[in-house]
Amino acid sequence: MISGMEHKNPDLFTVSGVRVQGAPPEAATRNACKLCSPLGAAMVFNGIRGCLPFLHGSQGCATYIRRYMISHFREPVDIASSSFTEDDAIFGGARNFENGVENVIAQYSPECVGVATTCLSETIGENMIGMIKDFQKNHADKGPPLIHVSTPAYTGTHSDGYYAAIREVVAAFAEPCKERDVTRVNILPAMMSCEDLRHLRELCTIYGLEATVLPDYSTRLEGSSWGEYNRIPPGGTSIDEIKSMGDAAATIEFGHLVANRIDSAGMLLEKRSGSRRHALGWPIGIKLSDQLFTSLAIVSGKRMPESIAFDRGRVVDAYVDAHKYVSGKKAVVYGEPDLVIGLASFLSEIGIRPVVCATGSKGKGWKDLIASEIEGGMEDVLALSGADHAKIAEAAREVKPDLLLGSSKGYPLARELNVPLVRIGFPIHDRFGGQRQLSVGYRGTLALFDRLVNAVMESKQEDSKTGYSYL
């Protein structure tokens, strides 16, 4: 037994238990801070009513993604696959596709099938659109609609797959405006928790708006106990609802990255139906939440309701009450790009420096995006894109942060540095209830702030010799 080593971050030691030395490896990815794009697409398909995700390729990808989602949501996640054999990989999987979708229809009676490609089917150049057309022709156009999104994982991460799927769903179904309905609004969320999705809808209701949330996996991936087996769990946005998204007064689309894209789902809706897009950041913290409430006010034509103004006031009050516990602390933040930007903004408004802002996604202008949301300049902030957890760890060892914010995947580092990890994002599989953590809007900000402050207090307590019982 190499003593003590088992408590340390496994990326830090040679096999004989000596601390690694020299320049860190650059070519390989070590402990990725990203997942692959079909996962993002599968999330979206889980947010459409009666939709069964189907990955065209070998079955391992589907099973792995199911397993991963199940461990976070603790709900059934069925994802079908065309189960390629060696022959299919060489000659194409058209036959498997047809047979697979038939089997899915037989077993699940889906209202629609969400087809995403995997790296394999992308590489061998499967003509998905043709195959889908053929399928529909062969079935006399009687089967459920098939939506297709192209998700080669080697060109992007799970968040790219997520946004791409939303866009394809909108492209496939949303119709031009028939009759403008000023009481309706479209919400295109980032990869948020179920509770976040529910809260966004609730906020719209408070402003007198009925929201179409796309995707809405909030009941499907966090449902009640069942008396009978639901082949496809209830919940999700119906195709009919998606069809009429063009009627809504406006679309609120979240995510800094999406905001910069001219071909985002929100832009597509705007072009097709004239329903105006509001591009917002992931609404964490007062500043980014203010933007959300401003948009809601504009769309609804209503001023901020009392109850929400009061929520905002409570956040400010909490910020004040706890400012000393967190002021001047340094944090390392990692995860989906949009989440990291939101967190950076939130942290900087409570006086924590987000000294490392890392994402596994690669993207131009990452540093500028971070810079746009934090106060006090970037001299002490390291913005890492295309980062893996080994790189994040290296940066963190340098800056000696007081806490980490991100998914469960930061745990080895938190343990090594003996600092708290405030879990947020995906996946959270070493804590309970990640899917119902609220972090958006004023109320979400307050909940997150409480979690964060308590994490800091708890670690202070644990580290103290005195064992303060009154902090």
Add this chain to the structure above:
Amino acid sequence: MNTGDPTGGIQVLSDRSDQVWTKGSGKAFVCDKKSAAGSVTQRACAFCGSRVVLYPIADALHIVHGPIGCAVYNWDIRGALSSGPQLHRNSFSTDLAEKEVVFGGEKKLKASLIELIDYYKPKAAFVYSTCIVGVIGDDVEAICKVVTKETGIDVIPVDSPGFKGTKRSGYQAACEAAYRLVGTGSTENLGKYTINLMGEFNIAGEAWMIRRYFEQIGIEVVATITGDGRVDDLRRCHGAKLNLVQCSGSMTHLAKLLKDEHGIPMQRVSFFGFEDTARAIYAAAEFFGDPEIMRKAQELVRSEIAKFAPQIRDYKKKLKGKKAALYVGGAFKAFSLVLALRALGMKTVLAGTQTGSAEDYEQLKEICDEGTVIVDDSNPLELAKFVIEKDVDLFIGGVKERPVAYKLGVAFCDHNHERKIPLAGFEGMLSFAEEVAASVLSPVWKFVPRREALAVAAFEEARKGEGK
């Protein structure tokens, strides 16, 4: 869709009807075939099979050659512990980008290997090929040769693109890869009574417990393959006199190679449950034919059982008559579980596996009770259907099966590679009983819709009775 049928009218796919069998039905049963497209199989892929087998070799570098997903989805998700190096708990990948998919990933693979080996100083390296690599045609074998030469350590390709057969084909590829190390080390210092423990993955430290049993009776364990595995142990494991093969699905191929090329006999054993654990220890003792070893073995078994039996009896009283469903990796494990459940007074009404062989299933069919349903390569819908139809009290499976059980208000016990509780050996039987009891006897089930409905029905029934 309310059909009044709690299974929601789920039907077994016609493509799969010969993979579902009921004892007493006299029907034919088929296994070990490719999963039907669109069936939402619980199986992963051949790559996953190879990764499962080799992953616990803790002083080797494991690098997944392909796009990122395949690597990251199995980053440290398994409970295979190491008593020393922790290198296996990292997730290394060439994380191929579009450019490499188009122009080939050989360069990146080579650079990755050289850097990682230089940095972490592993004893050997395994390179897993995923589907993409299978089609873009990288010459992984050649790269491995070059890097072996440059670094001086064995760099071994694992030919396991996901589409290549089933998970079992992945096991085979892993055995081939591991076998490349076998026979390359010195066996000089090995004693008279030596064994290898094969198909033992040291989940939650199980290999340590089992190793201790053998050491106590004077048998030396040369290598645990692959739990708490070491490259040097593999190199000299051909020096052992006997192979005890636990997870036969994963290790049969390696055991066969050791038998054919090195003349080492193999025995299938299981360390799950009192009966099987005792049988495994006796099998080894008998093999060496030394009365002293046998005496020690008997003593060990006696004292261990004496230690735990009373507590097991207590659990049995509480669990008696409960019905269990199980869906696990291999059929040999299912076989042991049926026995262990029986020891707890429970009945197995549904047994299934992802990768059982015909031979495994024969044994399983024999030991099961009349009416038990046996499924091969099942899926969530079928599992749910049978859970409801058989009205089970407990489900044993892995993470992917858990929601099927929980959604329907059924107790659950994790018996897969991701669990964190040791279930093998004598003390493992106690933790198994504890784990099962903790779930089955929890008061929460009375709230779940299925049970509530039954309770209401019983109440109505009773009231009617009174009215008469």
